[in-house]
Each structure stands twice: as structure tokens, then as C-alpha cells.
Amino acid sequence: MKISNMLATAGEWLRGDGPHHQIVISSRVRLARNLRNRPFPGWAKKAERSSILELIRSRVEALPEMQEAFSESLQDVSALDRQVLVERHLISREHAAKGAGSAVVVNRRQTLSIMINEEDHLRMQSIRSGLQLKQAFKLVDKVDTALESKLDLAFHPRLGYLTACPTNVGTGMRASAMLHLPGLVLSELINQVIQAVSKIGLAVRGLYGEGTEAMGNLFQISNQTTLGEKEEEIISRLSKVIETIIEKEHNARQMLLQKKPNTLLDQIGRAYGVLTYAHAMASKEALNLLSIIKLGMDLGTFPEDRRLQIDELFIETQPAHLQKSSQQKLNAEERDHLRAQIIRERLKLFPKPDISKMVRQSGGDSIAVPSNE
């Protein structure tokens, strides 16, 4: 499959509607694997890296899951397309910086992506919509089992799967979920949650970069350790913590509706106003405002059938997606202008927030809206 064909459609995880999809954007599970006694990609000479790539690539392409897959050496993917793949979470930023000797194979549904010669020889990732860590693990585990019969993988009876970085040794597994938590951010409870989660050996990160002030109220939560715990245990522990966070997010929204309905209405109204009328918008601002619209949608102020439109804008307003759609290289100012333009056009027929429909999530009763506000 050509990259243009793949990029023309959004990944299934974006269009899908997995459990808790309002709050959990996506679930990802990745496994790191290496060939036995062959230098890791960061240490291998160019020729060795290429021979490892060829060996692994043919096995990966032969997988039943990878029929009609997109498979390409990174040197043959343009810098912009690589960036688009990063924004879709199909490759890592580290992988995007690679060239000859590295490749990526993505299945048709964009639920499975295999990076060859990233930091490890093999990084296999499954991505699903909503909270589906178990299902994501099941797919990537199946692929791993199929590959282990064809490849001589580095495994130590006491240390488990051996990886380039000692932080991944053992299961080689990193499970993570992307959560949308505007309620906890607006009610200033997010730092409490982050600290509590950090204490139990899980990590919280923003969508891009480190630090607690994440863009678009999006947070990634993942396991920190990989040795001494079974894959299933890690996943069930993580899922339980995520379920608790979901509950806390619902509670926070509920509290905001009860205690600060005007603040909430103001935020939604402003977000709608700025998005539909602005002529220049940075990517961070767009994410933050779209997040508020998404919250408004969860609360009933926008019709449910418009959800996909907003979710797509989250991805399509990212820098590389923007440049891709304009077919030319843009500077930051031009990007901000184009971003605002695309959003305005997309939201032209988007209904105004209907605050009478704003409902409490538990009971479903309309809240009393003060008449002169």
C-alpha cells in the first residue's frame, strides 16, 4: 500500500468508539524485541543494520496481519510524511529521525505498527480506540508469538526479553492510554491525580513533551517498570487505575456543573467563538480550545453526530498534517493562518452550543440555566 493511500484515511482508533471513548482517546501496547547476539540498532554498523532489517522485514511482511500493509524504509519516506506518522502515533519521534537501515510496517486498519531498527530491532505496537488495553495486548502478543518461531529472539531465563535500554528489560512491554481530562484540569485536581499515579509506579506524560501542563488536556498514562511483573498484571493494574481516573474525571465534571456552571458555559462559549472566528491559531491554542468543545459535546451542548468532526480536527490541525494538506512548506505564521482557516471552514455549519441540553452525567436532568446570564 502506498503512503498516500494510508494517510488518506484516519486510523481506526480515531474513528472507533471503544469503551469509555469519551475520556480514553486511545490504548496502546508496545513490545520491544531483539535478535540474539546481534548488535542493537544504536550500536550496529550500517551494513549490519541493513542485514538485520532485511531479515526481520521479510518475516514481518509475511504475517497474516500484515497482508496489504504499508511497508517502507524510512529513507524512502519524506520528512513530512514521517512527521505525519508521528502525529498519528504510528511511529515514534526517535524513529522518524532514522533513515537508511530502518523501516516501518503498518497494517491496513492502522491498528498495528511495527518499527524495525528503532532503539530495539523490533518495536511492535497495537493501538485501539477507547480503553482496550487487553485487546491491544492480545493482538501484539499474537504477532510476537508468530515472529518468535521465525526469529531467534534475545531472551534470558531470569531477565526475560533483553532490550537496548535496561528500563525495558523483562516483558519489554509498555502499555499506555491517552486520556482527555478537562474536568480535572479545570477543577485544579489534576496534579493530585498525577502525584498519586506516580507513587504507584506508573508514569503520566503530556501529549507532547514532559511537564504537567499538557496540551489539549491530554495525558498519557503508562507503566514505568517491566521486570518482575506479568504482562497481564501490568495491564490489569493500569486498567484499574485508568478506570479510577475516569470516575474522578466524571466527578470533577459533575462538580463543575453544580458549583461553577457559568465558568463552564463561559469556557465553552469562548472556545466556540474563537474557533469559529479566529484567523490565526497556534497548534497549542487549537488543541486547548478543541478540548473544551469536546468537553461540551460530552456534556450535551453539541449534537453527538458531530463528534468525529472535532476528533479529526485534533489530528488535522497538527503541524505536519497541516503542511500535508496544503501541499507546500509553510512557516509558522502561515501555518497558524491556515490552521484557523481550516477550523473555520470545518465549523462553518457547526451548531452553536445549546446550553439547555447541558446535562448532568449521572442523572441526565437538564440543569437550571440562569436566565439573564
Added chain:
Amino acid sequence: MLCDVCKCNDATVFLTQILEGKMQKVNLCDECSKEKGVQDPTGFALADLLLGIGAAEEIEKGASTQKCPVCGFSQADFKKTGRLGCSECYVTFAEGLSSLLKAMHKGTEHIGKFPERAQRTMALNHRMRALAEHLQKAVADENYETAASLRDQIRQLENELSKSP
């Protein structure tokens, strides 16, 4: 403030992470932050980096001239990159790595998935140990007929083991 890695340029990237209730901070210059992949939003670079720096100190205590027989990787290389050279490095640098892995992870032993090959090899090794014990006992008891049969079984097992990678 100077960069924690190269210790010569001014730090421009300041990282903080709370892990298991402990706060860790790393200050990096622009160059080192790029080299370490700190700007990588999808990876898990901070933890790796933090642990990598700690790791380098940890492993320095061992013999510094030791090189991995398979890939030629040395401890100095680990200090520089925070990554190992190949799977055999885990055996070569086992001593320096063990306390590091202990500090980094929940446990010290893998209890998750075992590849089928490893399972088979482990089972064969287990049987081998049992046969060796029996053989020793048979020889001690001067039960040479049994000993000979045990020796043949061991040879056959060795043969099987050498075939499985």
C-alpha cells in the same frame, strides 16, 4: 547552571519527574537534550535518561576496561549512551547491571511471557540436571549398568540442546 551530561554548556532544558514519590531533576544543554532524545514526546526518554545517568555511575564501579565479546561494547559506551550494545552485554556486564535493574524495576526476575524455544530449552536443562544427579548417584553406588544408560541419555540431551538455538 551547567548541563548534567556534558558539564560544559549552559543548561537550557530542565526536566522534573516524580517517580515512586521521589522527585528527580535533570538539567541539560540544548545539544545533549537532542542527543538524548529528550524532545521525543512519544518515547519514554526522561525515565531512560534519568536511569541512564544513574546507570552510568553504577556500572563505572566495575572493571572499566571490560568489553563485550560479542559486540565489543564497553562500559564507557554505556555511560555515554545509556543503552547496551547487544543481548550478550547483559551477561558481560551482569554484575554492574544487577543493582541498577533492582533500583529500576519492581522485581529482579522475569515472570511474564516465555518464548516457546526458551521454555523447551529450560525443560531440557532441567532434565539434564536431574539425569546428572542420577548418574552421580549410580556411579557412587557402583551401579555401572544404570550409569551407562544415563550417560547415553545425557549425550542425547546434549545433542538436542545444541540443536535448539
